[in-house]
Amino acid sequence: MNLGLSPRRTVTVALTAGAVLVAPLVGTAQAASAPSVSAKGAFLLDTSSGKTLYSKAADTKRQMASTTKVMTATVVLDTKGLNLDKKITIKQAYRDYVVKKGASTSDLRTGDKVTVRQLLYATLLPSGCDAAYALADTFGTGKTASARTANFISKMNAKAKSLKMKNTSYDSFDGIPTKSKNYTTPRDASLLARHALKSSTFRTVVKSKSTKQKATASNGKSRTYTWYNTNKLLGSYKGAIGIKTGTASGSGPCLVFAATRNGKTVAGVILNDSKRFEDAAKIMDYAFKSNSAKTMKLQTLPKGAQKD
Structure with missing residues (x-):
């Protein structure tokens, strides 16, 4: 479509349901067609400049499921x-919690000693709610587990405020709502993704398709944990570097994603989308001016891997 505009400018197109697509113009005066996605909400930004690259219902509050664990x-x-x-x-309470909630788990064993680094892998790859509980219990303050996790959640909300995530609220350390106040928007969650990717440790963890971690078992011997990343974009979409899946009945399938090509890193969010991986690829293709989503073949998770 010839828009009669000069190169290097952008055009904003208003869509229904409050969606706005920011289209980078290609070549001399040609605009790439903004992709249509089935997500209820979606957003993509350039992590270097913070520039909006794609937007659909960017400021509509929605549940985010286990993408909460990014925070x-x-x-x-x-x-x-x-x-x-x-x-x-590891406390028995962490295992009891995932059983009670029917939550995703990294199958941490009671009495085992694992490092904070290992808990991050366990939280972000298999989406272990037991690992998220362990982190909240460790990094929150208070005399009881309930008090410590509540304090940790308050830290999550304080961090959201500091990042100017104006339409986000946390009432959970893992994405399982306790008071129906666990929500975000595509724009807010993208701001968090941009911030999180500044951590080299975070980047190393979320880009890992799998990991084997040795821990000290409760009997003093060594135990090896094997965790697989639930993010099927890794190894499927060229340049994919993370970040986190999430699925629940109230949120639908969600995805926080990122990729780097030719020195350019983009990060985005999809909320409530049964085709989250394919649509994320389409949005990133739009930013990278490529068409690899059309031929992308999604990785199959190994048998026994957690699904999220």
């Missing part, structure tokens, strides 16, 4: 004086 990890990683090698003893 869980961020609060931990932003802790002053953090020791990633500090060992945490």
